Amino acid sequence: QVQLQESGPGLVKPSETLSLTCNVSGGSVSPDYWTWIRQPPGQGLEWIGYVHASGSTNYNPSLKSRVTISVDTSKKQISLKLSSVTAADTALYYCARIPNIDSWPFDYWGQGTLVTVSS
Amino acid sequence: DIQMTQSPSSLSASVGDRVTITCRASQSIPNYLNWYQQKPGKAPKLLIYAASSLQSGVPSRFSGSGSGTDFTLTISSLQPEDFATYYCQQSYSFPYTFGQGTKLDIK
Numbered sequence: 001q002v003q004l005q006e007s008g009p010g011l012v013k014p015s016e017t018l019s020l021t022c023n024v025s026g027g028s029v030s031p032d033y034w035t036w037i038r039q040p041p042g043q044g045l046e047w048i049g050y051v052h053a054s055g056s057t058n059y060n061p062s063l064k065s066r067v068t069i070s071v072d073t074s075k076k077q078i079s080l081k082l083s084s085v086t087a088a089d090t091a092l093y094y095c096a097r098i099p100n101i102d103s104w105p106f107d108y109w110g111q112g113t114l115v116t117v118s119s
Numbered sequence: 120d121i122q123m124t125q126s127p128s129s130l131s132a133s134v135g136d137r138v139t140i141t142c143r144a145s146q147s148i149p150n151y152l153n154w155y156q157q158k159p160g161k162a163p164k165l166l167i168y169a170a171s172s173l174q175s176g177v178p179s180r181f182s183g184s185g186s187g188t189d190f191t192l193t194i195s196s197l198q199p200e201d202f203a204t205y206y207c208q209q210s211y212s213f214p215y216t217f218g219q220g221t222k223l224d225i226k
Contacts, residue, residue, distance in 0.1 A: 044206070044217055044218075044219050044220050045163065045206055045208070045217040045220075046217070047208075047214055047215040047216065047217070058213055059214075060213075060214040060215075061213075061214060062214070094162055094163075101168070101169075102150070102168065102169035102172065103150060103151045103152065103153055103168045103169040103170070103172075103210050104151070104210040104215075105153040105165050105168035105169075105174075105208075105210070106153070106155075106163070106165060106208075107165050107168075107174065109162035109163060109164070110162065111161075111162055112162050
């Protein structure tokens with residue numbers, strides 16, 4: 001069974017870069033897609049972007065200028081970097097797997113990591 | 120972006136009730152529609168993918184239907200563990216988008 005575990009600083013200062021890592025266990029990173037989703041406290045879900053095991057990416061245009069998602073297949077890690085953060089980036093950040101099946105669902109999720117943007 | 124609109128936004132029901140949640144897309148998304156359940160403090164859990172396919176391990180009281188722009192999630196007989204928030208999500212075009220959620224609580 002695939003398990004995902006997000007990690008990273010829980011507090012980031014405004015204008016700095018948020019950096020998170022998602023560790024994959026119980027399976028291989030290839031040949032799937034891996035995605036990041038965020039959820040501001042008490043609000044709904046926002047898709048951030050994904051990376052394929054090959055390294056190809058696709059980002060939400062609302063964040064595209066600030067976001068980088070990458071994969072290290074040898075370490076079985078997916079990384080998220082979000083630059084120039086503001087308070088609006090405060091959220092619970094989840095990583096998830098997208099298997100190559102009909103409708104590209106997010107079938108395995110990490111437990112999420114809360115990132116607060118504050119000075 | 121494709122807008123996903125769920126109705127109702129909240130719903131009160133009793134154990135044993137049959138419940139239906141609706142999700143409407145702002146344009147056709149064939150069957151690229153997924154449903155998730157989220158309990159407080161937990162990550163979302165995939166229930167239904169491709170509009171009507173039951174994810175492995177999900178009880179058969181959950182079912183999905185629809186295609187094009189209109190979709191439904193039905194819980195045939197509510198159990199105590201089903202009280203949660205439910206989200207639909209489209210993966211037909213980028214950016215992937217979610218509905219605003221439907222909070223299902225106990226009447």
